[in-house]
Amino acid sequence: MTEVNFESYAPPAPLRDDVAAEYQKVWDALDASADEESAAAGVECWDALRRQLGTWMSLAQIRFHQDTQNDVYRKNRDYADQLQPYLTDLDVQTKRRLLDSPFREGLERRFGHQAFALWRCDVASFEPVLADDLVRQAGLVAEYTELIAGARFEFRGRTQTLSDMAKYAEYPGRAVRHEAATLRWNWFNEHVDEIDQLFDSLVGLRQSMAEKMGHKTFTSLGYEWMHRLDYGAEDVDSFRAQVREHVVPLAMEIRRRQGERLGIEPLMQWDEAIQDLSGNPRPQGDHDWMLERAAEMFADVGQGMDDFFQLMRRQRLLDLKSRPNKASGGFCDMLPSLGMPFIFANFNGAKHDVEVFTHEIGHAFQAYSSRDLALIDYHFPTYEACEIHSMGLEFLTWPSMERFFGDDADRFRRLHLTDSLLFIPYGTAVDHFQHLVYANPTASPAERAEMWQEMERLYLPTLKWGDLAFPASGRRWQAQPHIFGSPFYYIDYVLALTCALQLWDSAQTNRAETLKRYVALCQLGGSQSFKQLVDAAGLANPFEAGCLPRVVSRAEQSL
Numbered sequence: 113m114t115e116v117n118f119e120s121y122a123p124p125a126p127l128r129d130d131v132a133a134e135y136q137k138v139w140d141a142l143d144a145s146a147d148e149e150s151a152a153a154g155v156e157c158w159d160a161l162r163r164q165l166g167t168w169m170s171l172a173q174i175r176f177h178q179d180t181q182n183d184v185y186r187k188n189r190d191y192a193d194q195l196q197p198y199l200t201d202l203d204v205q206t207k208r209r210l211l212d213s214p215f216r217e218g219l220e221r222r223f224g225h226q227a228f229a230l231w232r233c234d235v236a237s238f239e240p241v242l243a244d245d246l247v248r249q250a251g252l253v254a255e256y257t258e259l260i261a262g263a264r265f266e267f268r269g270r271t272q273t274l275s276d277m278a279k280y281a282e283y284p285g286r287a288v289r290h291e292a293a294t295l296r297w298n299w300f301n302e303h304v305d306e307i308d309q310l311f312d313s314l315v316g317l318r319q320s321m322a323e324k325m326g327h328k329t330f331t332s333l334g335y336e337w338m339h340r341l342d343y344g345a346e347d348v349d350s351f352r353a354q355v356r357e358h359v360v361p362l363a364m365e366i367r368r369r370q371g372e373r374l375g376i377e378p379l380m381q382w383d384e385a386i387q388d389l390s391g392n393p394r395p396q397g398d399h400d401w402m403l404e405r406a407a408e409m410f411a412d413v414g415q416g417m418d419d420f421f422q423l424m425r426r427q428r429l430l431d432l433k434s435r436p437n438k439a440s441g442g443f444c445d446m447l448p449s450l451g452m453p454f455i456f457a458n459f460n461g462a463k464h465d466v467e468v469f470t471h472e473i474g475h476a477f478q479a480y481s482s483r484d485l486a487l488i489d490y491h492f493p494t495y496e497a498c499e500i501h502s503m504g505l506e507f508l509t510w511p512s513m514e515r516f517f518g519d520d521a522d523r524f525r526r527l528h529l530t531d532s533l534l535f536i537p538y539g540t541a542v543d544h545f546q547h548l549v550y551a552n553p554t555a556s557p558a559e560r561a562e563m564w565q566e567m568e569r570l571y572l573p574t575l576k577w578g579d580l581a582f583p584a585s586g587r588r589w590q591a592q593p594h595i596f597g598s599p600f601y602y603i604d605y606v607l608a609l610t611c612a613l614q615l616w617d618s619a620q621t622n623r624a625e626t627l628k629r630y631v632a633l634c635q636l637g638g639s640q641s642f643k644q645l646v647d648a649a650g651l652a653n654p655f656e657a658g659c660l661p662r663v664v665s666r667a668e669q670s671l
């Protein structure tokens with residue numbers, strides 16, 4: 113594949129009529145197949161088409177996230193949002209043909225059972241009657257993204273974005289932390305009606321889509337959209353109970369010790385992000401310096417990761433700096449036509465930058481390792497498996513942390529592990545909240561706020577908001593983009609962390625073998641289901657009784 117410069121990469125937008133004609137060709141080929149061989153050729157033709165379309169669709173979203181106020185990018189994103197349900201419909205029609213194909217058995221052997229399982233799920237969860245709703249849903253999510261990206265703060269002599277403001281949570285001076293938190297939540301308070309209204313529309317829309325598809329509530333449809341093939345809401349429910357039983361008490365103990373170390377009683381929300389009086393370790397240089405250290409880190413890891421990172425840099429596939437109008441958050445997406453992933457982040461100079469970096473490179477390396485798998489469906493696995501590659505690499509790069517943090521590397525590692533444990537209750541609360549929201553689709557914004565408060569009582573019992581009246585009123589979740597854009601995407605982080613911590617544990621004693629297992633897992637991509645992938649990587653499945661307590665107790669011992 114030829115290398116490109118991503119910054120100037122601009123393939124033409126696909127036109128509806130051309131797309132329709134291309135799909136017709138695929139269908140004609142499939143319908144006319146006289147044997148497995150010719151049907152397989154039809155599948156390959158379809159896959160090539162999807163790679164080309166998928167590249168443009170990803171690019172439209174990436175560019176919009178890079179500059180949410182650029183008119184061309186906004187127009188393209190809007191067009192992509194309009195086109196998406198149309199493409200989904202064409203794909204579903206193709207998938208239906210393949211599920212019903214007389215050569216299915218042979219095709220399944222050739223391309224893998226997992227694709228057929230995913231397609232069954234897609235066929236069951238989409239009808240053309242959803243198309244307009246899906247366009248509206250994408251529009252509402254984009255509205256939220258734009259709103260958040262447009263937030264500006266005059267703070268410490270500079271105009272700052274929400275991503276910039278996040279770093280003050282780790283500022284050593286307590287008054288600065290408090291002031292930054294106050295400003296941040298004041299902004300959300302000023303936009304509360306808008307955000308409440310947006311979310312209310314999203315919930316209503318999702319409920320109505322669920323009803324159109326014959327579901328009682330959105331939860332079961334949401335699970336299908338997430339491709340949860342080998343576990344259901346009951347499994348997640350009992351996993352959450354394990355978190356409450358085994359992790360919440362541990363997190364409370366960690367907070368108690370933290371307050372003691374800091375000499376702060378009681379520990380307030382704006383103190384939570386710092387673990388000791390010397391302040392959190394920070395990477396010892398700027399963005400360009402970080403890229404150099406990252407190159408060294410990936411050379412330390414080996415396994416082809418160093419060459420891969422250089423390839424990403426050469427093709428300008430990293431957009432890491434925070435700037436005005438850039439969307440918040442971080443993500444990795446695949447550009448199948450280039451055979452390369454793209455990484456988006458918002459560096460702000462805090463230690464989190466290093467974690468985001470290794471996290472997204474984990475996703476990227478997996479996608480790259482899977483680029484030649486037979487089907488585009490396998491470029492990424494389902495999300496809970498995806499997050500094993502990302503969170504796993506955060507831990508597997510531990511021995512290189514001196515490069516970023518110097519003498520503070522040990523403190524960084526301890527903090528990383530502590531934060532990981534503390535994340536489990538929060539991540540689970542976000543998941544539990546979403547289940548409550550979609551089980552009660554007609555709840556009012558005030559009732560949703562009460563649901564969130566209940567989550568804080570269950571999962572974050574030591575949390576104290578003090579005079580931050582707005583988040584205290586049950587609206588912290590409004591700063592969590594997944595709740596708006598990717599329903600039910602959150603427990604995935606907790607499930608994956610339960611697996612990533614096992615990689616961390618095994619790397620302590622057998623690093624070389626663990627790295628090999630990690631790379632092999634990346635190469636499997638999405639060719640298997642979550643439980644199968646976990647099994648193939650020699651990891652215990654998080655739903656198994658005893659898995660979660662065993663994993664967290666290993667981490668606790670190490671702390």
Ligand code: ZN
Nearest residue numbers: 471475499502
């Ligand atoms: Zn991730």
